[in-house]
Amino acid sequence: MLHIHCPYCEEYREEEEFSVVGEAHIIRPLAPEELTDQEWASYLFFRKNPRGLHHEMWAHSHGCRKFFNMTRHTVTYQILETYKMGQQPSITTEDTK
Amino acid sequence: MSNSARVESPLEHADFAGLAALKINGGVILREAKLLGHLNLRGNANDPDFLKGVKSALDLDLPLAPCSSAQNANTTIMWLSPDEWLVIVDGVTEAAIEGKLRQSLRGHFAVSDISGAQTMLEISGKDCLQLLQKSIGYDLHLDSFPINKVIGTALAKSSAHIRRTGEYNFQLIIRRSFADYIWLWLQQSSKEYGLSVTL
Amino acid sequence: MKQINRVDNGGRINRHKTLVFTFNNKTYQGFEGDTLASALLANGVDVVGRSFKYSRPRGIVTADAQEPNAIFQVGSSQATTIPNPRATQTELYKNLECHSTNGWPNVDFDLMGTVGKIGGAAMPPGFYYKTFMFPQSMWMSYEKIIRKGAGLGCSPQLPDPDSYDKLHHHCDVMIVGAGPAGLSAALSAARAGARVIIADEQNELGGSLLCTRQLLDGQAAQVWIDKTISELAQNKNVILLPRSTVFGYFDHNYIGINERRSDHLGEVDHNGTRQRLHKVRAKQVILATGAHERPLVYGNNDVPGCMLASAVSTYINRYGVVPGKTLALMTTNDYAYKAALDWHDAGRKVALIVDTRASSDGDMVKEAMQRGINIVFGHAIIDVKGSKRVKSVEVAKLNDSADKVLGSSVNYVCDTVASSGGWSPVIHLSSHTGSRPVWRDDIQGFVPGETVQAQHVCGGLQGVYNLSQTLKDGFSCGAVAAQEACKGHGNDHDDDLNVVPQIDELSESASMALFHIPHFKPTSRAPKQFVDYQNDVTAAGIEMANREGFESIEHVKRYTALGFGTDQGKLGNINGMAVTAKSLGKTIPETGTTIFRPMYTPVTFGALAGSDVKQLFDPARFTAMHSWHLAQGAEFEDVGQWKRPWYFPQPGETMQQSLQRECLATRNSVGILDASTLGKIDIQGKDAREFLNRIYTNPWSQLAPGRCRYGVMCKEDGMVFDDGVTSCIDDNRFLMTTTTGGAPGVLAWLELWHQTEWPELEVYFSTVTDHWATMTISGPNSRKVLEKITSADVSNEAFPYMGWIPAEVAGVKARIFRISFTGELSFEINVQANYGLHTWEAVIAAGEEFNITPYGTETMHILRAEKGFIIIGQDTDGSVTPQDLDMNWVVGKKKEFSYLGKRSWTRIDNQRSDRKQLVGLKPKDPNFVLPEGAQIVFEKGQAIPMTMVGHVTSSYFSACLGYSFALAVVKGGIDRKGQSVFLPLADGTTVEAEICSSVFYDPKGERQNV
Structure with a gap:
């Protein structure tokens, strides 16, 4: 059971209030028609599965219903930061922790 | 009715x-x-006109701090998210209050009656x-x-x-x-x- | 009945309260305060079970959570029975009934025992894999026999009469273990103002202090315990949890505790919670779990009477039970001498102490000498004689490196062998969070390693076994944890309060690193030397696994089943690693480490389920009209969590008859459906229209206020995932309806795109599903019914198809939508849900003269299928495009924005002409209803595996059409209309059907438009 800081409610809540969405920072191409099938497929289907730091999107489903992003370590399950939609992570390598 | x-x-x-x-x-x-009146209110907390409009319609300041609430004799406002509030009023007054809110608010906002x-x-x-x-x-x-x-x-x-x-x-x-x-x-x-x- | 092993005084039992209990149908007596194990030992019961593989008789070995043998089936009935609790941790209660878990047909005479004896060499590790795996088809029957022979307990066959619940906690400092370290940590943390929870698995707090011989400030340890508990109990920030096992340590300092609240009271009606699961989110966790004693591995060390030295002490001091007449003690350390001293002081004979070390001059060794006990240094017990009870031991001299025995052995008569190979810190919880234990040579044990949790360890868990040191360690650990948790907002406190009592510590000589006692014969031919009792893993078995190439300890464990029993290797894992290390010529840390996983000890399913059972297992959602449906005798169907009326049987009707009546009434006069469960989303904002254009496949730019439109939503992969009608309330406001099951998902979908991709669009979404009660009246007479209860003009001219109007219905403000899922003239009346039942009853009353007929989801499904209207999730499965559904008309061709799903339709796979497409099917036999899910083939008589080309998605008998019909997806089906397909059914028959249009009824759509 993770303990997750909701950047909108500005406090920690239990994992049962949240749902995980998937990899963060996947941007929908502005002109899908101009992409090759392969490019489109990589947007649609291909996701990272790193051992270590991962940026992922969560939603505070039972709370404020807001989506936000999280930098999480996939081995230790430590959450290094959560940040609002539209913001960039401040932690991108393990050294900075 | x-x-x-x-x-x-x-x-x-x-x-x-x-x-x-x-x-x-x-x-x-x-x-x-x-059987209380429940109104879901959406709007931009950074828009002073929105705040003013709510204040004039409900005679109550919109609670802006996360997870806070405000209350006077007839009305309770609960913060639900940075752009969403629950307004609780006496039963059967919800339609009138919704009307008041729609009158005093301009720009981007939403009010939904969810009393039922x-x-x-x-x-x-x-x-x-x-x-x-x-x-x-x-x-x-x-x-x-x-x-x-x-x-x-x-x-x-x-x-x-x-x-x-x-x-x-x-x-x-x-x-x-x-x-x-x-x-x-x-x-x-x-x-x-x-x-x-x-x- | 005499408790032959009970001494006359001493122990923490209430001798005034005798408790009668039965074990394997024999009646015994014990005292209040006994565990089941101590009571059995008091009664001289030697054999408590049979071992898993060899079926050897086994006795009680420990007095704690490590117990591998005394695991019983406890409980008197099929409702109350619990498989496999440890007798050492089961408090005795009046009329307790228990049986050996394993042992077939009984513990004293056992058929499998024969196999075990003959099969010493015939049942090596991996025996089950090697012998029974082939032929594979026989494995199931082998397994049944083995399971029956071995037995792992039986689950209860009747519902549990007790209740269970869960409690959430948040605290500053969570302390696991209430021994000296835990209690002193609790004192200092609580004194610093922290919110503290301290849990201990035993019925009394105190841990090792409960049977220590040491004095604290010149007084019995009990005085210090009482004072401590009283201070903690008076502090409102402290929660004391005895009888509470911390079974798991999870991420971010989340702790699971199972509190046994009434198990010790017996199977009585206690109108309360039997077990409570505490879920604790702690800022800081202090592990003060202490250490478990390790047995030594020697020949026939599983004969009943072989025990841990500390267990012997515990039974004597805590329960007043001396588990035998004559004791032989084998030890590698000073501490275990306590068992011999306790035994001697209880007035029974100590045959000898076999100390594997060359010498020791520790205080307890001297005490033993003063009592005249025979001590033999540099020797070991290499073999035990006896089968159902120890009769004697063979003692031989060890060489200097203790890997060989010298000379010849001497026999000593005794009935109890206590052994101690030192202590293993209880690292289980710290490994739950992924922390890898670290070996420490100085204490010959693993201790918790690095962790990312806010975790502290103190006392025996980090190898501190000296009592003053442990108390000191606890005090400082509690203070540090409190300080870190409270970060300044704790009390100002005086550290001087945390004073370690004056204790006369005994001097101890160094202990010896020895795990596996050698024998004259090589291990493979020596008497069996058990490492893991429950799974019958021997030192020879481990060596053989090593010889066969299993060198990693993880492989050894899986091959030999070391540590796989209900005790999870508590007693045997370290010894198993030591044997492996010795056989491979490595050190213990080089062979790997041992990782323990939750649960620390087994937790009953009842406790894990808590009160989420029966009616509370899953929420049932109800509409405002539910009480009416109930009164009408409706049968209900689960749709998501909703209880929807399925059909409304009249007395004597079959389901099919009900459906025919409901269908015909709706087509010929008027029916009414409770449609409240459809998802409804209020969409407001000036960009609402643009948002709809991006989310739906069809265009929304031209939809005028007062008009409604059907829309389909696709995921980005182009597959349909929801549909529904959305109505324009005004230019900036729309009401979207979704499928019943899809409602929460669709709202989350809209929010996802708005919040993450298009925040610039000015639009807000609010769920109003529960706000509206929705009733659909459908059929040629529906307008006449409506006209009776509204003054609004509902004529076709004033209120045409696919429009909506605000109106008052039965005196209630309403929105009426002219949309139809049946193909008939229909009105969907929406009122605020608190007025739902009132309005529904008014509609029913108004419809009486037209025989208005309530119908449920099944009739709705038939009527819509006759019209070829799809149901998401029934006719689609997440792999179906709008084109596959022959619904090109719902796909916007000129929309400016590349809406969700569009790009994917041009992917090659979605362009295939042999995609499965939605079509109608008419069975050749008009009375045969095709089973839903039936597979379709193009040619009959194919060999198996046939080439399957689709399946039936919906299938009914139509009372209106007079024949059965179905919807199906068929490869390239749209171009195959008129062709025959075949459906090979499960019963071996094959039926034929013709592909046709999916619209069976009123293909021009005239009836809904009148």
Whole structure:
């Protein structure tokens, strides 16, 4: 059971209030028609599965219903930061922790 | 509505009047604050006109701090998210208040009447904290859950907005369709303390 | 009945309260305060079970959670029975009934025992894999026999009469273990103002202090325990949890505790919670779990009477039970001498102490000498004689490196062998969060390693075994944890309060690193030397696994089943690693480490389920009209969590008859459906229209206020995932309806795109599903019914198809939508849900003269299928495009924005002409209803595996059409209309059907438009 800081409610809540969405920072191409099938497929289907730091999107489903992003370590399950939609992570390598 | 229209809360079938008549002296006290007006209000908290409009319509400042609430004689406003609030008013006044809000607000906002969608349960009594400890994962200590704070959280296998109104007083806003489940849950979970229903 | 092993005084039992209990149908007596194990030992019961593989008789070995043998079936009925609790941790209660878990047909005479004896060499590790795996088809029957022979307990067959619940906690400092370290940590943390929870698995707090011989400030340890508990109990920030096992340590300092609240009271009606699961989110966790004693591995060390030295002490001091007449003690350390001293002081004979070390001059060794006990240094017990009870031991001299025995052995008569190979810190919880234990040579044990949790360890868990040191360690650990948790908002407190009592510590000589006692014969031919009792893993078995190439300890464990029993290797894992290390010529840390996983000890399913059972297992959602449906005797169907009326049987009707009546009434006059469960989303904002254009496949730019439109939503992969009618309330406001099951998902979908991709669009979404009660009246007479209860003009001219109007219905403000899912003239009346039942009853009353007929989801499904209207999730499965559904008309061709799903339709796979497409099917036999899910083939008589080309998605008998019909997806089906397909059914028959249009009824759509 993770303990997750909701950047909108500005406090920690239990994992049962949240749902995980998937990899963060996947941007929908502005002109899908101009992409090759392969490019489109990589947007649609291909996701990272790193051992270590991962940026992922969560939603505070039972709370404020807001989506936000999280930098999480996939081995230790430590959450290094959560940040609002539209913001960039401040932690991108393990050294900075 | 005409006077002949019969109105029923989501927990009509629980017969709270009959249960209240039993005058059980329980450690948990439950009351349904039924048939209140519930309005869902959306808008931009950074827009001074929006704040002014709400103030003029409700005579109450919009609570902007996360998980806060504001209250005057007729109205309670609960923060639900940075751009969403629940406005609770006396029953049958919701249409008029919705009208007032629509009149005083400009720009991007939304008001939805959800009075039929939910009901409020008031929970109190010396054992109400244990009952809530069984039901939600949130820390009920006064330091983390002070009076007037509102949280949206998972309640058993449903969810609720919960506002603290006293050290041993809470308001639960629950969805109509889940009301029966939550009523069963509260009965089961308060069994060891005794449950008294008041009107 | 005499408790032959009970001494006359001493122990923490209430001798005034005798408790009668039965074990394997024999009646015994014990005292209040006994565990089941101590009571059995008091009664001289030697054999408590049979071992898993060899079926050897086994006795009680430990007095704690490590117990591998005394695991019983406890409980008197099929409702109350619990499989496999440890007798050492089961408090005795009046009329307790228990049986050996394993042992067939009984513990004293056992058929499998024969196999075990003959099969010493015949049942090596991996025996089951090697012998029974082939032929594979026989494995199931082998397994049944083995299971029956071995037995792992039986689950209860009747519902549990007890109740269970869960409680959430948040605290500053969570302390696991209430021995000296835990209690002193609790004192200092609580004194610093922290919110503290301290849990201990035993019925009394105190841990090792409960049977220590040491004095604290010159007084019995009990005085210090009482004072401590009283101070903690008076502090409102402290929660004391005895009888509470911390079974798991999870991420971010989340702790699971199972509190046994009434198990010790017996199977009585206690109108309360039997077990409570505490879920604790702690800012800081202090692990003060202490250490478990390790047995030594020697020949026939599983004969009943072989025990841990500390267990012997515990039974004597805590329960007043001396588990035998004559004791032989084998030890590698001073501490275990306590068992011999306790035994001697209880007035029974100590045959000898076999100390594997060359010498020791520790205080307890001297005490033993003073009592005249025979001590033999530099020797070991290499073999035990006896089968159902120890009769004697063979003692031989060890060489200097203790890997060989010298000379010849001497026999000593005794009935009890206590052994001690030192202590293993109880690292289980710290490994739950992924922290890898670290070996420490100085204490010959693993201790918790690095962790990312806010975790502290103190006392025996980090190898501190000296009592004053442990108390000191606890005090400082509690203070540090409190300080870190409270970060300044704790009390100002005086550290001087945390004073370690004056204790006369005994001097101890160094202990010896020895795990596996050698024998004259090589291990493979020596008497069996058990490492893991429950799974019958021997030192020879481990060596053989090593010889066969299993060198990693993880492989050894899986091959030999070391640590796989209900005790999870508590007693045997370290010894198993030591044997492996010795056989491979490595050190213990080089062979790997041992990782323990939750649960620390087994937790009953009842406790894990809590009160989420029966009615509370899953929330049931109800509409405002539910009480009416109930009164009408409706049968209900689960749709998501909703209880929807399925059909409304009249007395004597079959389901099929009900459906025919409901269908015909709706087509010929008027029916009414409770449609409240459909998802409804209020969409407001000036960009609402643009948002709809991006989310739906069809265009929304031209939809005028007062008009409604059907829309389909696709995921980005182009597959349909929801549909529904959305109505324009005004230019900036729309009401979207979704499928019943899809409602929460669709709202989350809209929010996802708005919040993450298009925040610039000015639009807000609010769920109003529960706000509206929705009733659909459908059929040629529906307008006549409506006209009776509204003054609004509902004529076709004023209120045409696919429009909506605000109106008052039965005195209630309403929105009426002219949309139809049946193909008939229909009105969907929406009122605020608190007026739902009132309005419904008014509609029913108004419809009486037209025989208005309530119908449920099944009739709705038939009527819509006759019209070829799809149901998401029934006719689609997440792999179906709008084109596959022959619904090109719902696909916007000129929309400016590349809306969700569009790009994917041009992917090659979605362009295939042999995609499965939605079509109608008419069975050749008009009375045969095709089973839903039936597979379709193009040619009959194919060999298996046939080439399957689709399946039936919906299938009914139509009372209106007079024949059965179905919807199906068929490869390239749209171009195959008129062709026959075949459906090979499960019963071996094959039926034929013709592909046709999916619209069976009123293909021009005239009936809904009148």
